[in-house]
Amino acid sequence: MGWFAGKPCRIVYRSEYMTSIHAQDNHQTFDVMKFKKIRDQLVKERLVRRRQILAPEFLSEEDMLLVHQKSYLESLKNPLLVGQALALDYVNPWDNYIMEYFRYVAGGTTLAVEYALEHRTTVFNLGGGYHHAHPDRAEGFCLINDVAIAIEKVRKKQRVEKILVIDLDYHQGNGTMLIYRDDPGVFTFSIHASNWATLESPTNVDLELPSHVQDAVYLAALKENLPPVFERFDPDLLIYLAGGDPFILDSLGDFDITEAGMLERDMFVYQQACRRKLPLAVVAGGGYGPESWRVYYNFIKAVLRGRCK
Numbered sequence: 243m244g245w246f247a248g249k250p251c252r253i254v255y256r257s258e259y260m261t262s263i264h265a266q267d268n269h270q271t272f273d274v275m276k277f278k279k280i281r282d283q284l285v286k287e288r289l290v291r292r293r294q295i296l297a298p299e300f301l302s303e304e305d306m307l308l309v310h311q312k313s314y315l316e317s318l319k320n321p322l323l324v325g326q327a328l329a330l331d332y333v334n335p336w337d338n339y340i341m342e343y344f345r346y347v348a349g350g351t352t353l354a355v356e357y358a359l360e361h362r363t364t365v366f367n368l369g370g371g372y373h374h375a376h377p378d379r380a381e382g383f384c385l386i387n388d389v390a391i392a393i394e395k396v397r398k399k400q401r402v403e404k405i406l407v408i409d410l411d412y413h414q415g416n417g418t419m420l421i422y423r424d425d426p427g428v429f430t431f432s433i434h435a436s437n438w439a440t441l442e443s444p445t446n447v448d449l450e451l452p453s454h455v456q457d458a459v460y461l462a463a464l465k466e467n468l469p470p471v472f473e474r475f476d477p478d479l480l481i482y483l484a485g486g487d488p489f490i491l492d493s494l495g496d497f498d499i500t501e502a503g504m505l506e507r508d509m510f511v512y513q514q515a516c517r518r519k520l521p522l523a524v525v526a527g528g529g530y531g532p533e534s535w536r537v538y539y540n541f542i543k544a545v546l547r548g549r550c551k
Contacts, residue, residue, distance in 0.1 A: 251364040254354050255281050256297040258346040259369050276535045277368035289546045298350035308394035311378045327380035348388035355392040358521040370525035371483040373415035390421050406477035411485025411527040412495035414438045429475045453496045457503035480515050480522045486529025486537035493531030508541040
């Protein structure tokens with residue numbers, strides 16, 4: 243169930259993935275119980291055993307320094323500066339629990355990538371995808387770039403040469419894209435709404451789609467443009483940001499992708515990994531509002547039930 247080359251797939255989660263964030267002007271509509279809902283439903287339906295759930299460690303400063311500048315990381319030790327970066331309306335100046343949350347979830351992304359690579363399987367992190375963060379600053383409510391940190395950690399161990407990052411979040415993964423703009427070993431592929439940055443690079447495909455795009459056009463863009471990347475780049479590892487915010491019921495995005503369309507999207511990416519027997523690490527990306535959890539849950543459920551053809 244849910245495997246194609248090595249061990250059965252795994253889920254990464256721990257209780258620290260829940261946090262309470264109070265944002266200015268109610269712009270933050272993130273469901274803080276989202277990932278617990280997914281974990282609980284998977285267990286309830288007996289789709290996953292508790293031993294299949296991996297608990298990540300707290301991400302070390304040494305690991306963060308693989309991507310981020312030391313002066314920037316020092317600034318994140320101040321809860322007030324963290325609150326400003328996230329536009330929060332209240333922060334306890336003596337408690338940096340928000341940064342702790344980011345470090346646990348980012349640790350989960352690193353664990354997902356390492357485990358997928360070591361066991362040649364698929365691993366889902368029930369969080370992660372902070373793709374706007376830059377080496378020297380936060381952006382788009384992303385404090386640290388967990389995907390880039392995970393990439394650099396496995397590369398440091400010389401375990402992989404070519405990594406393909408597939409980012410299907412509603413928002414462009416500009417941070418990750420710019421970090422690897424001159425790096426021939428990392429290819430970034432993104433389908434999103436309006437551009438946050440522009441880049442011409444032989445290792446980047448960046449597709450912008452209009453507001454209210456529907457299933458047919460969205461899925462055609464994916465199915466026509468992603469397979470040639472595999473043929474041209476021939477990756478050793480896939481990292482997939484399975485953003486839920488293109489979903490028609492998302493509270494922030496304005497794409498009109500149905501629940502069935504979202505699952506077809508996710509399974510298409512998964513099937514590319516299956517056919518090529520590639521390790522795949524999946525992170526949740528964006529997704530806002532009370533219905534958002536269903537999108538990622540549907541994907542994980544389909545994989546656990548062995549729908550890889």
